Amino acid sequence: MTLYTQVAYPGRMADLVALLRDKGLRSTPHRRAVLSALAQNPHLTVAQVGEEVTRAGSSGGPSAVTELSRQGLYNVLEDLRRVGLVRSIEPAGSPALFELQHGDNHHHAVCRSCGSVRDVPCAVGDTPCLEPSAAGDGFVVDEAEVVWWGLCAGCRDGGRADA
Amino acid sequence: MTLYTQVAYPGRMADLVALLRDKGLRSTPHRRAVLSALAQNPHLTVAQVGEEVTRAGSSGGPSAVTELSRQGLYNVLEDLRRVGLVRSIEPAGSPALFELQHGDNHHHAVCRSCGSVRDVPCAVGDTPCLEPSAAGDGFVVDEAEVVWWGLCAGCRDGGRADA
DNA sequence: CATAATTCTTGACTCAGTCAAATAAAGGGG
DNA sequence: CCCCTTTATTTGACTGAGTCAAGAATTATG
Incomplete structure (x- = not known):
């Protein structure tokens, strides 16, 4: 997947434009700015994406x-x-978090x-955990989502952690 | 785990009372009614638990x-x-769903x-997917949550399904 | 440059869940 | 059996996240 490398350099406008148009989306400043923000910060809430976008904009970046x-x-x-450029997860108790779709299956x-x-x-490879048989009874699985809950180091x- | 069989028969009040008191909770009509409702209906939203409880109550059940x-x-x-009698899941796009804690690891x-x-x-056993090493860097996993997304039969x- | 199609803004709204304080019920001791 | 302390429950206001609908602005094409 070349997606990650394409969008990982928010300074390269042409790439973002091409990326969007390839997917049938018009290239707009907002879309480019959101992609740039996510390229630099994984797992942002909607509000945080907004903050990043305006912050980057006020400092005169390429997607001002x-x-x-x-x-x-x-x-x-x-x-x-x-269109598959972005992916979201919604851990219990958290608003939705967005990240670039990297094409790996993390x-x-x-x-x-x-x-x-x-x-x-x-660990299982590119499309793991997809065990249609496990669900049984005609259920057709298209995605397996795994969340490990615990404590970070x-x-x-x-x-007394609570940030 | 005997929990399931204990609460699976909402008519047996004594069991519910004992169950609650064993966990250090007072036995109240509401708590018994909620356990009964969940014993009969897995995966209820908070609102649905409320409906079940009032419906069961108005028909003069044991936890009226x-x-x-x-x-x-x-x-x-x-x-x-x-206290571990109930478990909840929060699939993306859905309000929280509650079910009895069965002790298996489904x-x-x-x-x-x-x-x-x-x-x-x-499929992996009673405590599967718990691969602390996978998370790396000192993250200590206490639960692995897996959701398979797809289409039911x-x-x-x-x-044209959308119920 | 004009035009049609798409995208963005605005403001009101819904739904799920939370907070805090007053009221009611549970269960153990007299 | 009744009282008292502890624990549950109700009430009503509130927050946060996300949605709807309609009008205004922008994009890209001919």
Whole structure:
């Protein structure tokens, strides 16, 4: 998958434009800015994407957007998700988190104390856990989602962790 | 685990009373009614638990409760969860779903179309998927949660499914 | 440059869940 | 059997996340 390398350099506008158009989406400043923000920060909430976008915009980056509405943010993220550029997870107790779709099949470890999320490469290969038979009775699996719950190193040591 | 057989018969009040007191919880009509409702219906939302409880109550069952406040419902479910009698899952896009804690380590298959949830026994044994090493870097896993997404038999056939 | 199609903003709204304080019920001791 | 302390429950206001609908602005094409 070359996707990651394409979007990992937010400075390269042409790549972002091509990426969007390849997927049948118009290239807009907001979409480019959201992709850039996610390329630099995995696991952002919708609100955090908004903050990143405006922060990057105010510092005059390549996708200079200084504001975008909440609805616009949801629209952009949903459009990117629909064409497969972006993926979201919704750990219990957390608002949705967005990340670039890397094409690998990684899962997530979520700290019960601080809520931090780590990527966990899937040990089983590229399309693991897909055991249609397990579900039985005609259920057709298209995705297996795994979340490991526990404590991250920092929270386990710190004891009084709650950030 | 004998838990399931204990609470699977909502008519047996004495069992529910003992179950609660064993866990250090007072036996109240609401708690017994919620356990009864979950014994008969897996994967209920908070609202559905409320409906079941009032429905069962109005038909004069053993835990005759005809009403309970929303906050009371949340309190009861949280108390039961805390002592390990009840478990909840929160599939993306759905409000929290509650089920009795059966002690097995089953997972869930969720239909993308109709939202129905099926239990899927864990193929790997009683405490599967717990691969602390996979998370790396000092993360200590205490639970692995697996959700299989796909289409249930009914929705796959029906085509225009959306219930 | 004009136009049609798509995207974005605005503001009201819903739904799920939480907080805090007053009221009611449970269960053990007299 | 009744009282008292502890524990549950109700009430009502509130927050946060996400959605809906309609009008305004932007994109890309001819």
